[in-house]
Amino acid sequence: MQNLDSFDRQLLEQLQIDSRQTGRDLSQKVGLSSAACLRRVQRLRKIGAIEREVAVISPSFQGPATRVIVLLSVARDNPQRIDILKQKLRRLKEVERLYYVTGDADLAVIVRCASMEDYAAFTETHLFDPPLTGFESLVVLREYPKEAD
Structure with a gap:
């Protein structure tokens, strides 16, 4: 580096x-x-300090969406299980961001779905199987982007 x-x-x-x-x-x-x-x-x-440059699309042009911050707890019996889970989550179209965090949760995920109904289906499909032991959902009510100087 x-x-x-x-x-x-x-x-x-x-x-x-x-x-x-x-x-x-x-x-x-x-x-x-x-x-x-x-x-x-x-x-x-x-040198890789800038990995990529992306366009941040205005929510008004993305159509209706529900954004949820999901705190995931993972079984700690095998460190490779977290790595496998991270790879799986990173491939899902609903997952915008994935963080390995400290505290009670092991991972924090930003999930974007068209509706709460779609989010419920997402959780049923992806968040009820091992190695996950639980999750907490924080629904984003409003986003405040960082302001330019």
């Missing part, structure tokens, strides 16, 4: 807010020249 300095970290923070910012925009926010910002961004891509 390559070392990142404070300028690199500032650039990464800005790109997480809006990856389409120009060199000029970045220059004004981090205090480097436009050319230096663009060279650094290219380097960050090359």
Whole structure:
């Protein structure tokens, strides 16, 4: 892993807010020249600090959806079971994000379904079998995206 300095970290923070910012925009926010910002961004891509760039679609264009944060508890009898479960969950179209976490839960999953009925079907299909020992659902009522400076 390559070392990142404070300028690199500032650039990464800005790109997480809006990856389409120009060199000029970045220059004004981090205090480097436009050319230096663009060279650094290219380097960050090359070294893998930026894995990919995606479009965040406005919920108003995605159609009706229910987003749920699901906290999963996993049997701790075999560490490989968690790895197998993680791979299975990552392949499901409803799973937007997957986190290995500390606390009472072992995994946190962001699930997006068209409705609560679809979420119920998702849980019945994917969350009642071993190695899962339980889950807690937190329904997202409203999302507040990070604001740009």
